[in-house]
Amino acid sequence: MITITLPDGSQKQYDTPPTVRQIAGEIGPGLAKAAIGGKIDNELIDLDRPITRDTTLKIVTDKNADADALYLIRHSAAHVMAEAIQRLWPETRLAYGPPLENGFYYDIDCPHPITEADFPAIEAEMDKIIAENRPFSRYEMSRDEAFAKMKDDPFKTDNIERADGDVISFYATGEPGKAWEDLCRGPHVPSTARVGAVKILSVAGAYWHGDASKQQLQRVYATAFPDKKQLKAYLAALEEAKKRDHRVIGRQMGLFHIDEAVGQGLVLWKPNGAIIRQELQNFISEQLRRQGYSQVFTPHIGRLGLYRTSGHVPYYRDSQYPPLIDRETIQKLSDEGCPCCELANRMESGEIDGYLLKPMNCPHHIKIYASEMRSYRDLPIRLAEFGTVYRWEQSGEIGGLTRVRGFTQDDAHLFCTEEQVAGELMGCIELVKIIFATLGMNDYRVRVGLRDPDSSKYVGKPENWDKAEAACRNAAKTLGVNFSEEPGEAAFYGPKIDFVVKDVIGRDWQLGTVQVDYNLPERFNLEYIGADNQPHRPVMIHRAPFGSMERFVGVLIEHFAGNFPLWLAPVQVAVLPITENQVAYGNDLIEKLKAAGIRAVIDDSSEKIGKKIRNAELEKVPVMFVVGAKEAEANQVAVRRHGKGDQGVQPLEDVIAALKQTIAARSME
RNA sequence: GCUGAUGUAGCUCAGUCGGUAGAGCGGCGCACUCGUAAUGCGCAGGUCGUCAGUUCGAUUCUGACCAUCAGCUCCA
Numbered sequence: 001m002i003t004i005t006l007p008d009g010s011q012k013q014y015d016t017p018p019t020v021r022q023i024a025g026e027i028g029p030g031l032a033k034a035a036i037g038g039k040i041d042n043e044l045i046d047l048d049r050p051i052t053r054d055t056t057l058k059i060v061t062d063k064n065a066d067a068d069a070l071y072l073i074r075h076s077a078a079h080v081m082a083e084a085i086q087r088l089w090p091e092t093r094l095a096y097g098p099p100l101e102n103g104f105y106y107d108i109d110c111p112h113p114i115t116e117a118d119f120p121a122i123e124a125e126m127d128k129i130i131a132e133n134r135p136f137s138r139y140e141m142s143r144d145e146a147f148a149k150m151k152d153d154p155f156k157t158d159n160i161e162r163a164d165g166d167v168i169s170f171y172a173t174g175e176p177g178k179a180w181e182d183l184c185r186g187p188h189v190p191s192t193a194r195v196g197a198v199k200i201l202s203v204a205g206a207y208w209h210g211d212a213s214k215q216q217l218q219r220v221y222a223t224a225f226p227d228k229k230q231l232k233a234y235l236a237a238l239e240e241a242k243k244r245d246h247r248v249i250g251r252q253m254g255l256f257h258i259d260e261a262v263g264q265g266l267v268l269w270k271p272n273g274a275i276i277r278q279e280l281q282n283f284i285s286e287q288l289r290r291q292g293y294s295q296v297f298t299p300h301i302g303r304l305g306l307y308r309t310s311g312h313v314p315y316y317r318d319s320q321y322p323p324l325i326d327r328e329t330i331q332k333l334s335d336e337g338c339p340c341c342e343l344a345n346r347m348e349s350g351e352i353d354g355y356l357l358k359p360m361n362c363p364h365h366i367k368i369y370a371s372e373m374r375s376y377r378d379l380p381i382r383l384a385e386f387g388t389v390y391r392w393e394q395s396g397e398i399g400g401l402t403r404v405r406g407f408t409q410d411d412a413h414l415f416c417t418e419e420q421v422a423g424e425l426m427g428c429i430e431l432v433k434i435i436f437a438t439l440g441m442n443d444y445r446v447r448v449g450l451r452d453p454d455s456s457k458y459v460g461k462p463e464n465w466d467k468a469e470a471a472c473r474n475a476a477k478t479l480g481v482n483f484s485e486e487p488g489e490a491a492f493y494g495p496k497i498d499f500v501v502k503d504v505i506g507r508d509w510q511l512g513t514v515q516v517d518y519n520l521p522e523r524f525n526l527e528y529i530g531a532d533n534q535p536h537r538p539v540m541i542h543r544a545p546f547g548s549m550e551r552f553v554g555v556l557i558e559h560f561a562g563n564f565p566l567w568l569a570p571v572q573v574a575v576l577p578i579t580e581n582q583v584a585y586g587n588d589l590i591e592k593l594k595a596a597g598i599r600a601v602i603d604d605s606s607e608k609i610g611k612k613i614r615n616a617e618l619e620k621v622p623v624m625f626v627v628g629a630k631e632a633e634a635n636q637v638a639v640r641r642h643g644k645g646d647q648g649v650q651p652l653e654d655v656i657a658a659l660k661q662t663i664a665a666r667s668m669e
Numbered sequence: 670g671c672u673g674a675u676g677u678a679g680c681u682c683a684g685u686c687g688g689u690a691g692a693g694c695g696g697c698g699c700a701c702u703c704g705u706a707a708u709g710c711g712c713a714g715g716u717c718g719u720c721a722g723u724u725c726g727a728u729u730c731u732g733a734c735c736a737u738c739a740g741c742u743c744c745a
Contacts, residue, residue, distance in 0.1 A: 115673065204740030205672025212742045216672060219740065251680075260736055316745060360745060394670055394743060492745050579702040606701075614706035628704055646705055
């Protein structure tokens with residue numbers, strides 16, 4: 001007897017294993033028609049797969065396009081796409097084709113380089129297969145049989161090796177043995193027609209097993225929905241998201257510029273962008289004063305030996321700008337006929353000195369700490385700097401403000417005793433939370449980055465790592481937010497707590513970070529004198545609540561879609577005189593706004609008021625003062641808010657007082 | 670770094686089957702003096718990403734390089 005429990009709590013009992021199709025049919029013909037699969041406990045299954053145990057059952061339908069339905073549809077669409085591609089290019093071999101959050105892809109080894117021009121043909125072929133309405137038929141065999149069947153296909157052989165269990169399944173779209181088929185764990189929709197509407201999105205290279213030393217395959221990205229309407233809505237949403245891209249808005253609003261002549265990944269902050277950055281810096285500086293930080297300044301370069309001590313040289317040579325060497329040394333080496341590779345070797349060995357553009361601020365801050373004898377009474381010492389660092393990121397990775405080669409961290413290093421670590425970590429996390437709350441950024445995830453036990457890139461003793469990882473884990477637990485532990489995501493000197501957000505096209509970016517470090521204090525032999533009059537080693541905490549100003553502002557632009565709250569808006573008020581006769585009054589307003597510390601511009605062009613309003617709206621200026629003869633007469637302004645329209649005529653002094661208050665409160669308005 | 674695509678005016682883009690280019694917006698000028706998302710007319714602006722090659726002639730064809738975009742890999 002098999003008992004099936006439905007979502008409403010009702011139960012059904014069967015003598016022989018029922019299928020989802022059968023159960024759906026008993027509930028109602030409409031449901032049976034809409035059903036594309038089932039979910040027993042937490043496992044998706046085919047519509048026609050017998051259920052052999054007592055379980056809960058949710059019937060998955062394509063009427064309700066939830067995550068389960070989309071998973072089935074997209075997993076099945078991947079098969080349809082693979083079949084279509086193999087019809088067009090029969091020599092194509094299939095590697096791996098999983099569903100994704102918003103679609104699916106298939107990694108293929110295809111002699112024909114697929115380009116966008118091929119998409120319509122692939123889609124047309126897919127549409128044919130969908131129209132053919134062929135059933136997805138599952139059949140199974142033993143692992144050994146599967147190996148024998150797939151012995152000529154290295155990708156599928158590899159997939160079998162990675163599969164769990166002794167039973168390997170195949171899905172044919174049609175009659176097994178006669179129709180197209182693929183090795184697959186399933187489950188799938190009952191027939192190709194249920195795949196609905198598909199769209200090929202892009203194609204890119206992808207390494208087999210994600211290993212850059214392995215063969216590169218073609219990865220075709222696509223998406224699928226139950227019907228054309230939902231597909232269209234998704235594609236429209238993608239287009240909308242692109243308009244929020246910080247690279248687009250950054251240009252429109254004159255926030256930043258990246259110039260080929262300056263260099264890849266090197267950001268020029270234009271006046272409007274500089275205002276946003278400065279406001280953010282002012283904001284965090286206030287928090288730092290409150291939390292007892294000390295501001296420091298350090299130069300952009302440091303001698304190689306410093307980074308040899310820290311561990312940056314030689315481990316991170318490939319991700320740094322090459323060192324600078326003084327002119328005399330270069331001349332001397334040139335006279336000796338020293339080749340470049342020899343120069344590199346001699347610098348690495350320490351035989352030749354040079355300066356590195358700093359890839360991190362910590363060594364400089366460490367030297368500030370070490371410049372005086374420190375007592376336990378001095379601790380914790382918190383050194384903060386908006387420090388600009390340079391890293392040689394791979395060219396293919398660079399883009400916009402989110403991944404750059406020169407960036408400014410809102411960096412600080414805390415030197416404290418072992419006992420103070422937990423409290424200091426809490427303070428750092430609090431800071432990040434304040435920032436996110438102030439800016440209304442609630443959609444973030446927290447990652448605790450731990451060391452990868454199999455990697456050799458880390459410095460320091462295992463026992464130090466254990467202590468540091470425990471401290472991070474404990475601090476994360478106090479957050480009140482879910483977090484994931486991710487091995488391999490640690491910094492080379494210690495574990496970290498990262499705050500990660502998504503950009504408009506769904507890419508993850510690390511913003512705030514808090515890192516515990518027992519290792520650099522040891523490498524630099526840092527000390528403080530304890531109450532016992534003995535030297536002790538401090539613990540270091542690295543933290544940057546924004547992460548980098550560049551990346552943070554990039555993400556922030558997209559978060560607000562350029563519609564910044566008043567305190568951050570580059571232009572806070574646009575004064576719009578209705579005719580030239582009010583320009584003098586308008587200029588008067590500008591002076592008064594300036595005196596109140598409000599950033600304002602006047603549109604004294606000879607355009608009509610409608611055009612002036614349109615321009616100010618497009619420039620996303622939060623507040624507009626529309627002033628005509630009546631307002632000038634009465635020392636009033638007609639207030640208009642961006643996106644909200646006319647707010648009515650108000651006395652100037654009242655409006656300015658209200659704006660000042662909103663700005664001072666850093667309100668989200 | 671790898672795979673693929675792209676690069677024409679400040680921006681968005683059209684165009685040239687090889688004979689040195691055009692629109693809209695923006696800018697400038699003039700007229701209009703206007704009440705909550707586009708007033709009209711005129712003008713200026715381009716070594717068609719860079720450098721080679723083929724050709725009588727290259728923005729167009731070929732190659733290399735640079736940059737941008739997407740993905741992969743990487744990210745102290």
